[in-house]
Amino acid sequence: MNKRFPQNAIFAPATSLFIPHSQNDFFHPKTKGFLIQKLSESTDLFLTKLLHTLTLKLGFLSDTFTVNYIINSYVKLREINTARKLFDEMREPNVISWTSVISGYNNMGQPQTALSMFEEMNEDRSVFPNEYTFASVFKACSALAESRIGKNIHARLEVSGLRSNTVVSSSLVDMYGKCNDVETARRVFDSMIGYGRNVVSWTSMITAYAQNARGHEAIELFRSFNADSTSDKPNQFMLASVISACSSLGRLQWGKVAHGLVTRGGYESNIVVATSLLDMYAKCGSLSCAEKIFLRIRCHSVISYTSMIMAKAKHGLGEAALKLFDEMVARRIKPNYVTLLGVLHACSHSGLVNEGLEYLNSMAEKHGVIPDPRHYTCVVDMLGRFGRVDEAYDLAKTIEVGAEQGALLWGALLSAGRLHGRVEIVGEASKRLIESNQQVTSAYVALSNVYAMAGGWEDSESLRLEMKRSGNVKERACSWIEIKDSVYVFHAGDLSCDESGEIERFLKDLEKRMKERGHRGSSSTITSSSVYIDVDEEAKEEMVSLHCERLALAFGMIRLPVGSTIRIMNNLRMCRDCHEAFKLISEIVERDIVVRDVNRFHCFKDGSCTCRDFW
Template sequence: MVEGRGEEVVGCLEEVGLLGAEIGDDVGDNKERGKKLDKGDDRSRGGRGRWQGWRVHASWAPSTLHYNAATANHLIAAYARHHQTPHAHQLFDEIPQPNVISFTSLMTSYNVTNRPDMALRLFGRMPALGVRPNSFTVATAIAACSRVGDVHSGVNLHALVETGGLRDDVVVSTALVGFYAKANYLVEARKMFDGMECGNVVSWGAMISGYAQSGDGRSAILLFSEFLGRDLRANHFMLSSVVNACASMGRLGLGKSIHGKVVRCWHEGNEVIEGALIDMYTKCGCFEYARKVFDRIVNPSLVVFTSIIVAAAKYGLAKLALDLFDEMVEKGVKPNEVTFLGVLHACSHGGLVDVGLGYLDSMNRLYGVVPGAKHYTCVVDMLGRAGRLDQAYEMSKNIEVTGDDELMLWSTLLSASRIHSRLDVAAEAGERLKEFNTDVAGAYMAMKNAYVSVGEWEGAMQVRSEMRRRGIRKEPGCSWVEIKDVPYVFRAGDVEKCSRGSEVMALLRDLEVKMEGRGYVTGSTKRYLIEEGKELDVTIGVHSEMLAIGFGL
């Protein structure tokens, strides 16, 4: 039990009007006090606005040696509301017979404080105590499965829902839609969604978000269009998902329309939407719009600052990205690991190698952010772009990474070695990548192109044969450009299917000649290999981005 603290308790009791309460006050009085604490009455706050309900509880809890469940539930809810989960759990353990509300309140508290595993443990204790979960309890357990990524338990809960007669409950159905959508089980999510007789804004938002996060922006936008015909009001969560869908498809015109709806719905000040808008305008080629969104924000949060820094880095505006970082620090906003990824990315594309190394060194020393695999990979890319391959190679060898992080690290080094024709480093990186069973088509293509770029045709043929032996195929890169609200899609090397392909290639060759005339060294747009008596076209340099830009010009 939470103990009292002398004079502090007396002062707090005076504030909330409970001083002088008799020891023998009945349970009803304590229940009313519990309601006050649950609602976060301002009188239960200290001088600095901090919630201090535990001090009030400490003063009168000993007077009720055996808690009434209703009284305790209000207290648990109060502790949960203010993220005092340890106190809530301690009180829960003192209840002789906790009921379904007790369990649900504490489970919710653990979900909110990022301990969904504890929420699931509590749910597992209910049958042994003879407590039957209600729809809110089941929905809370499903949310916990979603947070912890436990698909198996979530599916079992779905079975419980079907057999327990909760299938038509809107709270449970909404939770299941969100669970399947976050787990990327979109077919199952859509079945649950379509089976709801009266969906709410949460279920619609969960389904739209699921499509957007899985890269199916078209379905997200179509579903949102259907939502607009309903008598429901979009919340910030749904609007940010639609903005992200527009970003994934490069739909600038539609994105601007959604931005207008954000303003009309009074969600412009929401940091999640602001970050999504900055990202959307950035991906759609309108950094100036992204900057305008940022400049209208009075007190940018970490999310917003990070979004604009990453955006500036993507556009090669290294100085602006670093200036924004300095502004962020001056305003007392502490950077996180994503912020530093943007900063290092800016240094990489701006050629600021030593500056970038300085930021890497300062991450933990000044800001308490421990560099991770992605940060080191970015630095390896930075060193590689600057031609400091030996230093990049040494860093790659000394970093302890596994799995996909290791794959990305050595793929990055391989790409850098190709650019600078360092076949020795490329060979070492290639050997490391061969150890992976995942699709490494991009790495193999980089190895092949490295050999081709220096005229090592035999080595290129060997890589090609290895790819064919392992059944590895490289999916061509994809880019698009929107002209008069019509998106045009382009794939790397696919000149024949490119709109006005001959004109685009003629323009690109003309630009290449002009660039070389100004001292820029480019790779030839076409190389050829001879294999089994056939002349094979090897496209080097004709990326999907080049085709899109050429078409736009």
């Protein structure tokens, strides 16, 4: 029998390492080192299995230290079941064995199992979680967005005395952020000042703000990070979050500064960063810049395609969005439910109603995405916008939804009913909305109006009183526009700006041009404020809000000639029957951006920003 190890590829490069030559050598301490080294390097399942077998033959399977390496090798290769089996066979798993498997479940997208293992570990009594374990467990809680469990484990962490650890605390900040408890996230973040924060801690907190619609605080914190002399430089994780905050705020200037930082940091080729940039440009109104970013992405993902499809859909370019979807499928990038939402939005916002229905009916079979209530809501909205209210209602009735999504579904139908003067549908949708218990003011107002119209004045009055008692009062709607580096806010109903006469003339001109292009007028066409007489309260507010968006646009365009800085914010969106207006506006704005950006893009005083090349 040949006592030597076979001279194959596994052993060949290891000349500097110990190579066993005799039976006794198998048990030489260096053999273990050799196995461990190979296990930690392995990126191949066959090799790991071979090393696993070798470990068994050499009698090292009872050695916790060595087995941990095998477990981790399987975890890296995403063979979680094999790792778990090996773990279950261990005589004395230590905290590292437990943590490795918990982390493995996290990596496989099985946070629930990760948490079950953590509970099992706590029952064991012979082994105790450490900082590594807590960090992994909070990551599982983040993935589940389950604050009840997270808080419970946080309490255990405090008792354990392991909280003064940057990694554990950062994972806590992230966990609270993902559970929408931003205040607690901030408290943990503030408490970290005693033992140090790093770029990950800051990113966790910035992300907590960015993902909870608190973009201004995200940007403010990013500024503090940059001002803090002990901080590192922002990296791709932080920049992606910051750019996302700029998108949600529609602040193009800030987004461009972040783009400059991306360029300077060398992160432009990072797919996540690039996707966040394209989304930012699209949401800040610049579809052409978004497209430039998109075309520069070398290795596309489902998210980059979905973002671009969404961008085109929101800008009223339905057919272009659908073309992009075809391209994506042809490139074998598998669409997911968000992509299909984008496709349906594209149909909805461009009047491609039959195409939209076709996508809904074939998406499961053709793309393996089963339509969920969000897709149906989108189609209900689409049918409603284009007057097919009965079909919308019939479809809505067949959909089983939870309260939150139900509010969106019936809200869409409520709008449709109101838009097309269908009192009975408004009544039904309002009732369903109120039943959903989602504090939707519009439902109370609409139902109250339905009662009033039917002569049920007492019912109407009591409903309004109930609304006031419950404090169910909607925030005042507003629109805003960024001009140079200032933001102008327009509140619904506030038509008092100095230029109102000029704006009025501009709107009339715009309306005329829309008519020339064959646009059909409707209740939400650009009009003067006088049309609001005899419109119900809620509809009036909605219309004023839409009107103000146009005021904002008009304001920017009248005040500033082409070539100066105009920026439309992300709440500029397609609304019913206004495609033509939107196209006109987009044309003007897009042209303006190009002129402006070629000449005026400065990110840094030192001139080191290469972003100019981009333009």
